[in-house]
Amino acid sequence: MRNNVEMGSSGQRQVTFGIDFGTTNSAVAMLQRGCEPQLARFSFRGEDIPAGRSVLYFEQSKATNGQRRVHGYSGPGAIERYLDADEKGRLIQSLKSHLSNRLLSGTEVFGRRHRLEELLARIVGDLRKQAEVQFMQPVRKVTVGRPVRFVGAESEEEDELAVSRLREAFMVAGFEQVEFELEPVAAAFTYEATLNREELILIGDFGGGTSDFSLLRVGPEVRRRGRRPEDLLGSSGVGLAGDTFDARIVRKLVSPALGSNSEARSLNKILPAVPAWIYAHLEHWHYLSFLRTNNVREILKSARIRALEPEKIEALIAVIEGDLGYQLHQAVQKVKFELSQSECAEFTFRDGASGASMVELNIPITRTQFESWIADDLAAIEHSVDALLKSTGVEPREVDRVFLTGGSSFVPAVRRIFSSRFGQDRIRGGNEFTSVAQGLALSAAARDGS
Ligand SMILES: Nc1ncnc2c1ncn2[C@@H]1O[C@H](COP(=O)(O)OP(=O)(O)OP(=O)(O)O)[C@@H](O)[C@H]1O
Ligand SMILES: [Mg+2]
Known part of the structure; x- marks a missing residue:
C-alpha cells in the first residue's frame, strides 16, 4: 500500500512528512505534492490544536487479582489524564533536553527501568499512529528537526550522541527512514513559501529548550535552480530558551515566597531554613515529585518549627505534599505569557485541594524585573547571534529579513535583540508552534527533488 501512496510513476515520493519533536510541543506535517503542508491535529480539553505537549504520564492501577498495572500516556492525553487523576502518577517532560547527557541513560517508573530512547519512542510512536489515522496513510519515512546544538551538549560527540539517540527512538517507534534537518532551516522553508523574491534571511527559532539561528538564501529562484550547500551561510545555537526563563521566575519569585531566602534559628546561629537543593528541584517542576520522601518531610518539619x-x-x-509542580509551572508560564503582552502582571497561584493547607500566592511582577532575571540568558542569545554574523562575515545591513518563530519568540526582550540590530521593519514572525514541522515536510520534498 505504501508504494502506491508514496511513489509516483517517476519514482518520486508524492507525500513527505515532517515531525518537530520539540522540548515542549510536538507537531506533525504532511506535504502532498502541489499542496500546502497540512498539520495533524490534537485534541486537548475539547480544543483542537496543531501542536501537542511532548510529555509522558505513567499511572498505576490495581487489577482484580491485586496486582498493580502501569499505564502510560503521551501528548495532550497525558496531561488530561494527569489532571483528572485523584492519585497522581508520574509526569515526564522536556526529555529532549536530556538527550546529550551521557550520564542519564533512563529513569525508573513504578519500579521498572526505562531507557531514554524507549520513553522518547513512546511519544513519537504515538505521534506516528495519530498522524497515520488522520492522514489515512502510513508514516514511515520522516524528516525530523534537530536543534543546532542540543541542550547541555558541550562537544560534537555529545551532540552526535543526542542525534543517534533520537534516531534510535524513531526506529524503535516504527519509523523506517529518518532524516534530520536543522530546526531553523526548516522554519526557513516555511517562511520561503511566502516569498516572491530572493532574500538573505536570518531565522531565529526560540523554543522551550534551545534558541537556534540560521543565515540563508531563500526564494523562488533558489527553489527553481535547486538548492546548493552554500545557500546556507551558517547556523548557531544555544541550549537555553523558555524552560530557562521559567526556572528564573521560579528562582527569583516563587522560591522566595516558599522560603528560599528565609532563615531559621539553630542554637545561637541564624541559618537558611531549608537547604538550597530543595528549591533547585522546584525549578524543574517535574522533579518535584522526587521531593515526596521521608527525608525531605523530616527536613521540612524541623525547618517549619x-x-x-x-x-x-x-x-x-x-506544594510538595500536594504534588503541585504542574500547577505551579502553569502559573509561572501564565505570568510569563502575560509579560509578553503587558508591562506588569501578577503571579497568582492558589490551591486548597492538597489537604495539607491552602497555598495562595499573589505577587506582582514587572516586565523590567523579569528581564533583569533573564539578563544573562539574553546575553548568551545575543552572543550566539553575533557569533553567527561574525563567522559568516555578514553585516546586519546585508540581511533582508529576520524571521522569528517558536513560542519564546513572543518574549519582547528576545525580539529586541533583533530590532536593535536589524530595525523593526525587517522583522517578521508567525506560525510560532508549527513553522518547523511544516518546514520539515517542505525540506523532505526539496531533498527528494519534488
Ligand atoms: N506568549 C508567550 N510568551 C512567552 N513565552 C511563550 C509564549 N508562548 C509560549 N511560550 C514559551 O515557548 C516555549 C515553547 O515553544 P515551542 O513550542 O516553540 O518550543 P519547542 O519547539 O517545544 O522547543 P525546542 O524547539 O526548544 O525543542 C515554552 O517555553 C513556552 O513557555
Ligand atoms: Mg522548536
Missing part, C-alpha cells in the same frame, strides 16, 4: 517565617515553609510543604 525553627523558621522565622514558618508560613512560607508551610506553603512549601503544601
Whole structure:
C-alpha cells in the first residue's frame, strides 16, 4: 500500500512528512505534492490544536487479582489524564533536553527501568499512529528537526550522541527512514513559501529548550535552480530558551515566597531554613515529585518549627505534599505569557485541594524585573547571534529579513535583540508552534527533488 501512496510513476515520493519533536510541543506535517503542508491535529480539553505537549504520564492501577498495572500516556492525553487523576502518577517532560547527557541513560517508573530512547519512542510512536489515522496513510519515512546544538551538549560527540539517540527512538517507534534537518532551516522553508523574491534571511527559532539561528538564501529562484550547500551561510545555537526563563521566575519569585531566602534559628546561629537543593528541584517542576520522601518531610518539619517565617515553609510543604509542580509551572508560564503582552502582571497561584493547607500566592511582577532575571540568558542569545554574523562575515545591513518563530519568540526582550540590530521593519514572525514541522515536510520534498 505504501508504494502506491508514496511513489509516483517517476519514482518520486508524492507525500513527505515532517515531525518537530520539540522540548515542549510536538507537531506533525504532511506535504502532498502541489499542496500546502497540512498539520495533524490534537485534541486537548475539547480544543483542537496543531501542536501537542511532548510529555509522558505513567499511572498505576490495581487489577482484580491485586496486582498493580502501569499505564502510560503521551501528548495532550497525558496531561488530561494527569489532571483528572485523584492519585497522581508520574509526569515526564522536556526529555529532549536530556538527550546529550551521557550520564542519564533512563529513569525508573513504578519500579521498572526505562531507557531514554524507549520513553522518547513512546511519544513519537504515538505521534506516528495519530498522524497515520488522520492522514489515512502510513508514516514511515520522516524528516525530523534537530536543534543546532542540543541542550547541555558541550562537544560534537555529545551532540552526535543526542542525534543517534533520537534516531534510535524513531526506529524503535516504527519509523523506517529518518532524516534530520536543522530546526531553523526548516522554519526557513516555511517562511520561503511566502516569498516572491530572493532574500538573505536570518531565522531565529526560540523554543522551550534551545534558541537556534540560521543565515540563508531563500526564494523562488533558489527553489527553481535547486538548492546548493552554500545557500546556507551558517547556523548557531544555544541550549537555553523558555524552560530557562521559567526556572528564573521560579528562582527569583516563587522560591522566595516558599522560603528560599528565609532563615531559621539553630542554637545561637541564624541559618537558611531549608537547604538550597530543595528549591533547585522546584525549578524543574517535574522533579518535584522526587521531593515526596521521608527525608525531605523530616527536613521540612524541623525547618517549619525553627523558621522565622514558618508560613512560607508551610506553603512549601503544601506544594510538595500536594504534588503541585504542574500547577505551579502553569502559573509561572501564565505570568510569563502575560509579560509578553503587558508591562506588569501578577503571579497568582492558589490551591486548597492538597489537604495539607491552602497555598495562595499573589505577587506582582514587572516586565523590567523579569528581564533583569533573564539578563544573562539574553546575553548568551545575543552572543550566539553575533557569533553567527561574525563567522559568516555578514553585516546586519546585508540581511533582508529576520524571521522569528517558536513560542519564546513572543518574549519582547528576545525580539529586541533583533530590532536593535536589524530595525523593526525587517522583522517578521508567525506560525510560532508549527513553522518547523511544516518546514520539515517542505525540506523532505526539496531533498527528494519534488
Ligand atoms: N506568549 C508567550 N510568551 C512567552 N513565552 C511563550 C509564549 N508562548 C509560549 N511560550 C514559551 O515557548 C516555549 C515553547 O515553544 P515551542 O513550542 O516553540 O518550543 P519547542 O519547539 O517545544 O522547543 P525546542 O524547539 O526548544 O525543542 C515554552 O517555553 C513556552 O513557555
Ligand atoms: Mg522548536
